[in-house]
Amino acid sequence: MTNFSTVFNFRDVGGYAGLDGRPVRWRRLYRSDSPHRICGVDQETFTALAIRTVIDLRRPTEVARDGRVPACDGLSYLHIHPEHQQWDEVPYDERHGVARYLADRYRDLAETGTAGIAHALAVIAEQESAPVMVHCVAGKDRTGVLCALTLSLLGVSDTDIAADYALTDASAERFTAYLREHLPAHAATPAAYHASPAEAMLMFLTELRERHGSVERYVRDAGLQTDQIAALRAHLLS
Numbered sequence: 001m002t003n004f005s006t007v008f009n010f011r012d013v014g015g016y017a018g019l020d021g022r023p024v025r026w027r028r029l030y031r032s033d034s035p036h037r038i039c040g041v042d043q044e045t046f047t048a049l050a051i052r053t054v055i056d057l058r059r060p061t062e063v064a065r066d067g068r069v070p071a072c073d074g075l076s077y078l079h080i081h082p083e084h085q086q087w088d089e090v091p092y093d094e095r096h097g098v099a100r101y102l103a104d105r106y107r108d109l110a111e112t113g114t115a116g117i118a119h120a121l122a123v124i125a126e127q128e129s130a131p132v133m134v135h136c137v138a139g140k141d142r143t144g145v146l147c148a149l150t151l152s153l154l155g156v157s158d159t160d161i162a163a164d165y166a167l168t169d170a171s172a173e174r175f176t177a178y179l180r181e182h183l184p185a186h187a188a189t190p191a192a193y194h195a196s197p198a199e200a201m202l203m204f205l206t207e208l209r210e211r212h213g214s215v216e217r218y219v220r221d222a223g224l225q226t227d228q229i230a231a232l233r234a235h236l237l238s
Helices: 039-048 058-065 097-110 112-127 141-153 159-180 197-212 216-224 227-237
Strands: 029-032 053-056 078-079 130-137
Touching: 029 141, 053 112, 058 159, 078 227, 097 141, 097 197, 112 130, 112 227, 130 141, 130 197, 141 159, 141 197, 141 216, 141 227, 159 197, 197 216, 216 227
Parallel strands: 029 130, 053 078, 053 130
Antiparallel strands: none
């Protein structure tokens, strides 16, 4: 994991065993919380990664509020917003638990944000785009869903995908501290908004297959082409 002082949830998703035991390549796909805070030494660290493409999954209002990744030579910035319901329109019910609430939000994102998800996957599938960094606000939910779908297409097990998703817990304290200082209204949201239990991702992936037959069938129905799936596997698997 690369250390930043102004980004809290950045990591490489490489190293997991994929199709036919082939590992996911390192330094090809990164996930992160919003990089708009990058400056100073962090800018040097970010530049050294030679990232070619940043996929920003935030809502337009979030981009307008916070700004985008700092521009640098050779960096392509894409704002791809998968349409989805505001979470505050669906109150959290403690009787159902955190994992159930999150899995339902991810289901809603997958069903209403298909065009954006397919677009983002198509960009990740292009070898020329890599290295790619995908981010949203916290790097947990929208980013988590997109990375989970990508890793699943690569043949990574649900257990490993859920474990990668749950790594966000390590950044929760620093991110929440930032929110308390700069966006106090967001820091006061339900605890479920800041949690990332592995169970939530396992539920999401299991139920996605129950509705669509497979993750590959879901992304194909969303608009990703067979040759794009093949290209994704060709350059992201060793």
